[in-house]
Amino acid sequence: MTDATTEQDGIQSRLPDLTHLFPELSKLSGAVRNAVWNGPVPKTTINLMLFRAAQIVGSTYHAVALTDQLRKAGESEKRITAVATWQGAPYFTDAERVALELVEAVLTPNPYAERVSDELFARASTFYDDEALWMLTMAIGHFSLFVPVALIAKPIPGRPFGKNYSKGHRGDR
Secondary structure, X not given: OOHHXXXXXXXXXXXXXXXXXXXXXXXXXXXXXXXXXXXXXXXXXXXXXXXXXXXXXXXXXXXXXXXXXXXXXXXXXXXXXXXXXXHHOOOOOHHXXXXXXXXXXXXXXXXXXXXXXXXXXXXXXXXXXXXXXXXXHHHHHHHHHOHHHHHHHOOOOOOOOOOOOOOOOHHHO
């Protein structure tokens, strides 16, 4: 999706870019992102997990961005498509399945028990050491920091960072 296409289609964000209002947020986000991406968990696993998170919370902005990242990384369309139905799909490793299950547990209410059960944590621990578990946890936390931004401000899907918001303020549109 190009800038011209989104402007022509009338797609606008609800709020302007927040980085000029909160420059510290960019530094914080960049530091957490670098820690996650330089950790021991494969980037593919993190992207698959975050793509599932985007589906769960209903964020088109994140879903489009993560789909693009997965494609650029060489992921097959079958694996990308199957993230929504990963439980029955034959395309994921056991370690990826645990990461997908973990993000679902964190983001899905469970009124009858803990979201992340001891049993799930034990299974995750068979695939990931403490550092890797922290990386998965921080990846989910970093994503979750921006869920309200995506759902309330509605950055424009498909645009790169810094160009994903409409110019001006609400009163200017």
